[in-house]
Amino acid sequence: MPSSPRSPGRRAAYHHGALRDALLTGAREMLAERGLDGFSLSALARHLGVSTAAPYRHFADRDALIDALCVEGYEEFGAALDRAARSTDDPRARLDALGVAYLRFAAEHRAVFTVMFANRGEAVTEAGRPTFDPLVQAILAAQAADVLPPATDPRVLARTLWATLHGLAVLGGQGGLAKLGLDDAPEALVASAFSLATR
Template sequence: MTEGTYHHGNLRAALLERAEAVLAESGVDGLSLRALARDLGVSHAAPSRHFRDRQALLDALAVSGFTRLNELLRTAAQAPGSVSARLAGLGRAYVDFAVTHAALLNLMFTAKHCDDSTPELRELGHRSLDTTAELIAQGQREGSVRAGDPARLAQVAFSTLHGLATLALGSLLDDTPLPEATELAIDVLLTGLGPGR
């Protein structure tokens, strides 16, 4: 790409898009503001107008990732259908995001649990769990979900799906295709979340 391709208003977005691609290809260690500037054909000082340093870029990537994930999960939680159907959709959305954006998700969780994470990151990082817990609580009110702390039930559900995604990324599902494993995991989770337990 050549210099002058970007208007001042969208260099930040271009930097984040390129940074996410580099993250997926080379990991966190492969990211530098200078290299991103070179890749985008802008001066090496141009990124500093948007990110004071590399850590600010990483934080912005994590914020962007959580924002996208939260929107996917919110959309699934608000879709038409029963609570069980919406929980299943939410589970599929999470596994798909986790597998498609593995390096970004790892960065997101690392940034969220860092000692000096920003309040924005912590809040965004909890929102997906809150969305799930709210849907579980709705199911409890309707009698379609077992009693129990909705946040804890949501945490266990996320742990199961995150573990499945991790196994898939490590090619540890043997001959089971990921879509089949995802549906089985969701079925087991929904059975466990069902009433009368």
């Protein structure tokens, strides 16, 4: 159900410094409802109950706002992966935890996740780079424990596992797994996928 514009009482709060955060939050809501093709700054302004000029105080254009939202999304994504990596000292369990965190983030932040991995600007690319590191570090630990083949370049292994996770995330989000009767809990999806690579 489309959300209604904000009340006039909220406008004063935006005027006194909360507008940028409100724009990013509102953009998340609108992307979830309408997708990227249905998103515009003028529609966002109406959604928030502010003037159509108000978003331009913080963002040069629609792409600038979406890029800022993607950077914010990557920060949250990286934090989720870091928490997963720190959740266990067991090398195999750490791989699984990272995989589950990946799929859960994709499912819980579907609209933002989709635009994060679209062809965005350099700032978004740079924000995304560090999110690859927890998986590489987990693979190095798994190789040292003989859970993964030690002779393989860890970044190559990380690329393969990342691509597997991303494929599961996209197929799950688009309903492809469910249509084939192959949908499952994130833990089960990760366990079956990673079992092909681990010893």
